[in-house]
Structure formats: structure tokens, C-alpha cells
Amino acid sequence: VAASLLPERELGANQWRVVLVLVDISDLQHLERVRTDFVANVTHEMRSPLAAIVGFGETMTDETDGFSEVAKRCLDRILTNSHRLTNILDDLVRLSRLENAGDVQHEAIDLRAKLESICTSFRELSDDKHQTLRLDHEALPSRLSVDAALLEQAIKNLLDNAIKYTPEGGTVAVEARVVERTLTIDVSDDGPGIPLEHQQRIFERFYRVDSARSRAVGGTGLGLAIVKHAAALHGGQVVLESRPGAGTRFSLRIPLEEWR
Numbered sequence: 149v150a151a152s153l154l155p156e157r158e159l160g161a162n163q164w165r166v167v168l169v170l171v172d173i174s175d176l177q178h179l180e181r182v183r184t185d186f187v188a189n190v191t192h193e194m195r196s197p198l199a200a201i202v203g204f205g206e207t208m209t210d211e212t213d214g215f216s217e218v219a220k221r222c223l224d225r226i227l228t229n230s231h232r233l234t235n236i237l238d239d240l241v242r243l244s245r246l247e248n249a250g251d252v253q254h255e256a257i258d259l260r261a262k263l264e265s266i267c268t269s270f271r272e273l274s275d276d277k278h279q280t281l282r283l284d285h286e287a288l289p290s291r292l293s294v295d296a297a298l299l300e301q302a303i304k305n306l307l308d309n310a311i312k313y314t315p316e317g318g319t320v321a322v323e324a325r326v327v328e329r330t331l332t333i334d335v336s337d338d339g340p341g342i343p344l345e346h347q348q349r350i351f352e353r354f355y356r357v358d359s360a361r362s363r364a365v366g367g368t369g370l371g372l373a374i375v376k377h378a379a380a381l382h383g384g385q386v387v388l389e390s391r392p393g394a395g396t397r398f399s400l401r402i403p404l405e406e407w408r
């Protein structure tokens with residue numbers, strides 16, 4: 149049952165007439181369960197045939213001697229699109245695991261070292277685009293209790309987007325700190341920014357500001373949905389600040405007291 153309390157009329161100083169609304173949401177919850185189970189089953193069933201397509205396709209690339217140019221181009225397109233589909237399936241599996249997950253797995257980790265290794269793994273991508281990639285984690289305590297895998301996935305998705313959508317020569321920064329028992333990790337860039345009318349919706353599955361462009365840079369459309377779930381599972385949130393032409397900042401905020 150979902151309950152909400154709505155103020156109806158002020159009766160006097162600090163006195164209100166309120167309406168308590170109780171709604172039976174069992175059917176909605178059941179439908180949501182059916183949806184997530186369906187997605188989990190479909191993605192699972194699609195993985196093996198797709199792995200076979202990729203496997204046979206890759207074998208063929210070593211045997212293209214008698215192939216015409218058109219056949220070679222077709223094979224290339226088959227492989228590119230199979231890899232895209234594999235990425236989408238992997239992200240769908242990640243998302244459905246998060247949707248079905250009950251709990252986060254806390255462990256005390258050195259988040260500074262974790263952030264350094266994440267940034268190192270993205271250095272090649274940012275160097276290729278002649279971007280500056282900055283990391284500021286001085287204000288972090290030496291050890292923090294977090295769900296390391298979940299947090300790593302969220303930070304990677306944000307960093308991947310920042311590098312992908314920021315043009316050559318831009319700057320991408322990761323800044324992490326703990327203030328008043330809230331862990332804040334900001335991933336910011338000086339890229340194109342996100343228009344206000346899209347900001348509410350970009351956390352939805354497959355929602356993109358510019359579909360053609362996002363596909364061209366290799367996205368699955370699921371990255372931010374995963375980030376939002378990862379934050380929510382920690383009892384936290386993702387805050388977006390962005391203006392077209394003035395860059396973007398995604399801020400992952402995780403209250404430490406909830407799960408320490």
C-alpha cells in the first residue's frame with residue numbers, strides 16, 4: 149500500500165485539515181516484477197546465439213581471401229552491430245540485476261586508490277581525444293565502507309559519458325570528498341551540456357538527447373539508468389547541473405550513515 153498525506157485546508161495556527169490517501173499498488177508491483185523478470189529472461193536467452201554470431205563472424209575475418217569488397221564491408225558491419233548488441237545486453241543484465249537486488253554489499257576500501265585505477269583505465273580514451281583528465285581526491289578519508297563494484301560501475305559510466313560527449317581538447321574532472329557524512333563524487337566536463345528540457349528524462353532507459361550522435365559514439369542508452377539505480381541502492385541520489393555550451397556536472401551523493 150502506498151500512503152500519502154495531503155494538506156487540504158488551514159484551520160488555524162499550526163492546525164491543518166489533511167487527507168490521508170491509501171492506494172493498493174499490489175497490481176503495479178506485480179506488473180513491475182513481471183517486466184523485470186521478462187527482461188532478465190530475454191537477455192539471458194539472447195546471449196548464447198549472439199555469442200555464436202560474434203564467434204563465427206570473427207573466425208570469418210581471418211578467411212576473407214576470396215571475398216568481394218562488398219562482402220568484406222558486410223562482414224565488418226555484422227561484427228560492429230553484434231558488438232553493439234552485446235554491449236546493450238550486458239548493460240540490460242547489469243540493470244536488471246540492480247532492479248532485483250535487495251541490498252548493497254559493503255566493504256571497507258581505499259576509495260582513493262580505486263579512483264586512481266578507474267582514471268588510469270580511462271587515460272587512453274581521454275589522451276586519444278587530447279583531453280585533460282583531472283582527479284582530486286585529497287579530501288577523502290583513507291578508508292570508506294562502500295559497495296565497491298556498484299560504485300565503480302556508476303563512476304565508470306559517468307566518466308565514459310564525460311569523455312565521449314566532450315570534444316577534442318576538453319577537460320574532464322573527477323572530484324571526491326566527504327562532507328557531513330555524505331560521500332560526494334563529481335564528474336564534470338566542459339562539453340556541450342544538456343538542454344534543460346532533456347534533463348529530467350536522460351536517466352530513463354534508452355533516452356538520449358541526440359540518438360544518432362549517441363549511437364555514433366557507441367552508447368547503449370542505459371548508462372545513466374544504471375548510475376541512478378546504483379545511487380538509489382545506497383540510499384543516495386545523482387544530481388545533474390548542466391547548461392548548453394557550459395558543460396555538465398553529475399554529482400553522486402551517498403549518505404554514509406545509512407549503511408555504515
Ligand code: ADP
Pocket residue numbers: 305309310313314337339340341342350355356357358362363366367368369370371372373396
Ligand atoms: P548513452 O549510452 O547514450 O550515453 P546514457 O544513459 O549514459 O546513454 O546517457 C543518456 C544521454 O544523456 C546520452 O545519450 C547523452 O545524450 C546525454 N549525456 C550523458 N552524459 C552527458 C555528458 N557528460 N554531456 C552531454 N550529454 C550527456
